[in-house]
């Protein structure tokens with residue numbers, strides 16, 4: 001995404017933050033900071049500790065150890081000076097369901113001490129301008145998601161927490177919400193965004209923290225993470241155009257798989273393999289897929305197989321270096 005000028009300063013600082021629930025160590029010495037104006041993603045498998053982390057920063061949970069500051073203040077105990085600077089959108093956002101979308105937002109704006117113009121701005125920003133007279137009850141799932149976002153934005157907070165804001169949206173609605181999120185970033189707001197949609201994190205985030213087992217296992221821009229993991233590119237060639245043996249013989253081919261009707265060649269030297277493959281197959285038949293954040297994420301969060309598994313007899317495998325997936 002195009003870099004935008006950022007407001008100077010740091011929005012969030014975490015230093016050695018830990019949290020236990022009984023025996024469960026949900027967070028274990030988490031330290032990082034988020035700059036003002038940054039679009040910051042928090043990624044990780046189920047149970048990694050993302051919600052716990054975000055709730056601690058929001059001031060909804062107390063950490064057991066370490067320190068947290070948001071705009072230089074501690075969010076715990078509940079800090080009312082911070083509340084007006086923070087907007088929170090969750091999967092379970094509460095609505096005044098019997099009101100219209102406009103009445104709902106106007107009410108939320110009034111509770112925050114914001115004016116009607118702010119409510120109007122939030123409604124337009126999320127693309128619900130045409131639905132202001134619809135009752136909240138009558139909105140579709142996607143429209144409710146947008147209203148949840150508008151509700152989090154109505155008081156024009158400096159720092160916005162988004163929890164899977166595009167969950168359950170159709171592809172077109174997702175893309176149009178991406179434009180809204182980019183606009184928020186363009187306004188210089190800081191965004192902390194939790195998601196399992198890695199394509200979305202790659203498209204939107206300046207940096208992402210990948211959390212696994214309560215620890216930060218990686219933190220960088222999506223591009224830098226992809227490069228640092230040296231995840232291979234994939235060349236896809238229809239299986240009726242090239243044999244697995246021919247593919248394996250190409251200089252630079254590291255792994256060859258058959259997926260559906262395609263021979264898939266994984267390589268960190270895509271150009272070299274492409275030139276070689278083009279001598280055997282029409283170039284138009286070759287599709288190239290470069291590595292994505294999802295590839296890097298899967299490598300970073302891969303759980304090693306249990307030790308006992310090594311002692312189990314191994315199942316017969318396909319030819320070395322070749323795997324078949326269906």
Ligand SMILES: Nc1ncnc2c1ncn2[C@@H]1O[C@H](COP(=O)(O)OP(=O)(O)OP(=O)(O)O)[C@@H](O)[C@H]1O
Pocket residue numbers: 021024025026044045046047048049050051052053
């Ligand atoms: N209130 C709680 N009491 C006990 N254990 C909890 C509580 N909340 C979370 N945990 C545990 O703490 C760990 C981290 O949970 P958390 O909800 O922070 O993970 P998460 O990354 O947000 O997961 P998900 O992606 O599934 O929402 C998990 O093992 C979870 O079972």
